[in-house]
Amino acid sequence: MLMTPECVAPTGCALGEGPVWSPSEGFLWWVDIKRAKLHRYNPRTGNTRRYDLPIRASALALHDGCLLMAGDQEIGLYDPATEGYERWCTLSGEPETNRTNDGGVAPDGSFWFGTMDDKEREATGSYFRLGADRQVSPVRLPSVMVTNTMQFSPDGRTFYTCDSAEQEILAFDHDSETGTLTGRRVFATTYEFGGFPDGSTIDSEGCLWTCLWDASRVVRFLPDGTVDQVVTLxxxxxxxxxxxxxxxRTLFITTARAGLSFPVLDSRPLSGSLFAVTVDVPGLPPREFGKG
Incomplete structure (x- = not known):
């Protein structure tokens, strides 16, 4: 089934990313990585607001009324009410050309995130876990070019991720007690769409919705990896x-303008906007950092 979302916020982000829904506020938060901006959308009024950030944040999570942020090579906490930022920790041993990319909260409340070569030339990206004690530990997975999709199944037993450059989405068995990943397998490929898997989210039926960079699509994959629905943007x-x-039941979708030619931008002027579409199967309430 094909679905077409509408543009709800024509923000023109260079690289919109990291959308997080805040149920207590009724706001959608997301970032523009390249411009070091934070955006807020209020669906009740249609209004948006933009905040300047001290880092190029790439991934967000809710925490005590604030926003946990991964950006550049650090993790910190941002309070939109005061526009204050507190650095929690920095990454050690990462190449100078690396920055953080996607992230997500695990069932135990820890924050999993990845790094990538900002120039997308070398497979130097790694995976990390931030615990409730604010300590960062490595997740032992092979280095990748572009880390994306940090999602767990509703029961917490499956972890989904991808190296966007490989056009494959991977699945691992996840031990909720130890955080150990085993049973690496290819969950789905995106060759047939001509796109590259980017960020994802999970719905209440355990289906994975994945954005396909350069393919104008978001695809809903069933738990067995088959394609169920396609959203065209x-x-x-x-x-x-x-x-x-x-x-x-609202699927919010961030997009990018970065790297598009002027002719493409002329034909796709809504690139970089926030889109939304109503779906039949609801998503899961967002997990908060530190709350297992």
Whole structure:
């Protein structure tokens, strides 16, 4: 089934990413990595607001009324009410050309995130876990070019991730007690769509919704990896998605303008906007950092 979302915030982000729904506020938060901006969308009024950030944040998570941020080579906490930022920790041993990319909260409340070569030339990206004690530990997975998709199944037993450059989405068995990953396997490929898997989200039926960079699509994969639904966008580079709204049936989709030629931007002027579409199966309430 094909679905076409509408543009709800024509923000023109260079690289919109990291959408997070805040149920207590009724806001959708996301970032523009390249411009070091934070965006907020209020679906009740249609209004948006933009904040300047001290880092190029790439991934967000809710925490005590604030936003946990991964950006550049550090993790910190941002309070939109005061526009204050507190650095929690920095990454050690990462190449100078690396920066953080996607991230997500695990069932135990820890924050999993990845790094990547900002120039997308070398496979130097790694995976990390931030615990409730604010300590960062490595997740033992092979180095990748572009780390994306940090999602866990509703029961917490499966972890999904991808190296966007490989056009494959991977699945691992996840031990919720130890955080150990085993049973690496290819969950789905995106060759047939001509796109590259980017950010994802999980719905209440355990299906994975994945944005396909350069394919103008978001695809819903069933737990067995088969394609169930396809969302077609008026922007070629969807980057990430999440569920929100009072009933969690609104799929919000961030997009990018970065790297598009002027002719493409002329034909796809909504590139970099925030899109939304109503779906039948609701998403899951967002997990908060530190709350297992």
């Amino acid at each position: 008026a922007a070629p580079r969807p980057t990430s998605c999440t569920f929100g709204g009072p009933d969690m």
